[in-house]
Amino acid sequence: MNTDDINLAYKIRHALNENLDALPAATSDRLAAARARALSRKKADARGATRPAKRPFFNINALFTGPALARLAVAAPILALVIGMGGVYQYEQQERMAAMAEIDAAVLADELPLTAYLDQGFNVYVESQQRQQ
Numbered sequence: 001m002n003t004d005d006i007n008l009a010y011k012i013r014h015a016l017n018e019n020l021d022a023l024p025a026a027t028s029d030r031l032a033a034a035r036a037r038a039l040s041r042k043k044a045d046a047r048g049a050t051r052p053a054k055r056p057f058f059n060i061n062a063l064f065t066g067p068a069l070a071r072l073a074v075a076a077p078i079l080a081l082v083i084g085m086g087g088v089y090q091y092e093q094q095e096r097m098a099a100m101a102e103i104d105a106a107v108l109a110d111e112l113p114l115t116a117y118l119d120q121g122f123n124v125y126v127e128s129q130q131r132q133q
Helices: 003-018 025-048 060-064 066-109 114-118 120-132
Strands: none
Touching (some): 114 120
């Protein structure tokens, strides 16, 4: 049933309930009999209805048809983008760690005294040396 059918049923029920006391007894009896028949049919339909067949949890064929294909067409590029960005991030992290290790190795292998590294002008000297290389 759609929304319009449900609204119509509520309106009919409301109209019948408003004039319930004014209905003649014969009409009330006919309405009660009609209701009983409708309920018996509904119960018979409910008993005779079979359970829907179980669907598999994951249907691979459904991915390539209809709305599922549209969802897959949207999800695949997004997933590729996320994986690609993760790869770039990991690569940049490895490069940064390698650069830091190279600087640490150069500092440890250098013959300068430790006080030279505390000098403010030393950073400028190191940067100028790195630019020349």
